[in-house]
Amino acid sequence: AVAIGDVCFKRDGVYAMELGGPEVGRGCGGRGIIHGFELLEKLGFHEWGFDYVLLDFLGDVVCGGFGLPIARDMCQKVIVVGSNDLQSLYVANNVCSAVEYFRKLGGNVGVGGLVINKDDGTGEAQAFADAVGIPVLASIPADDDIRRKSANYEIIGRPDGRWGSLFSDLAQNVADAKPNHPTPLSQDGLLGLFSSESTGRDVVLVPATFEDMCGVAHVTKPSLEVVYDEV
Structure with a gap:
């Protein structure tokens, strides 16, 4: 049986635990999170006497397991951490979309705001927060x-x-922070926060052909199928 002391440790007044996950290439990270929360509930998660409990999730919420705390109202508000780059804000936008999706299904979780991490001063994350309607809670500088x-x-x-x-x-x-209801951006709206040089917005993509894929000219041969004339 797993006890609190097996997974939770303390240092300088901060208590922390690492849920971990499956071995590389051998399992589903979302399922690992679901199993982790089941374990936390067995360890009395809902009875803990802390003022605040922070749950740190990496990556996107397109996997249902990663969206579990939002889907099951296991948190009061989501704090999005992002930086001034397209991939980071793409994920942040998906988190906002997940919050709104579950809210329409009866959920109560909102987005508390955005923390700009490794802020280099270019301003895209601030523009994103303004566009979706969430506050910036802090800007952490890119400092060594x-x-x-x-x-x-x-x-x-x-x-x-x-x-x-x-x-x-x-x-x-x-x-x-209040649990805000964000307005997620469309893909074009998200790309619009960045210059065309940064996103390749003005690049015209040319459709590939069968000859491109095979590396040789494709010869169309007559069919050997027997076609009977209609009576």
């Missing part, structure tokens, strides 16, 4: 000090440290 501390499992935002006020404001904004 943050990268190194994060990779070393260090707490970055200590009260008396360089990043203390940034993460203090982020925490307060997360607490105060």
Whole structure:
């Protein structure tokens, strides 16, 4: 039997656990998340006495397992983390679409806002947040000090440290954020946030032919099928 101490550990007042997943190439990540939540419920997840419980999911929600907390109202609000690049905001837009999909089915989860990670100041993530109708909760700069501390499992935002006020404001904004109902963008709307040079929007794609695929000229041969004239 799995006990709390087998999966949950603490450091500097923060409690954390890693659900993990199947071995590479041997299972479904979404199913792993479903199994993980079943385990958390057995460990008394709904009775924990914390002020806040943060669930960190990577990637997209096109897989039903990754959308489980939204689908089953196991969270109050979703915080989207993204950066100023198309692939990141594509995922963020899909998360907003998932929230709206489940809300139409009777769900109560909303989007609290967007955290801009590795912000380089180009502004696409801010434009995305404005377009879908969600607030920006914080902009985390692309700084090597943050990268190194994060990779070393260090707490970055200590009260008396360089990043203390940034993460203090982020925490307060997360607490105060309302579960907003976003308006997801269409594919063209999302591409419109970026310059045509960044997305190849003006590139004309030429349909491939059978000859292209085979590397040789295709010779059309007469059919050997016997066709009978209609009586």
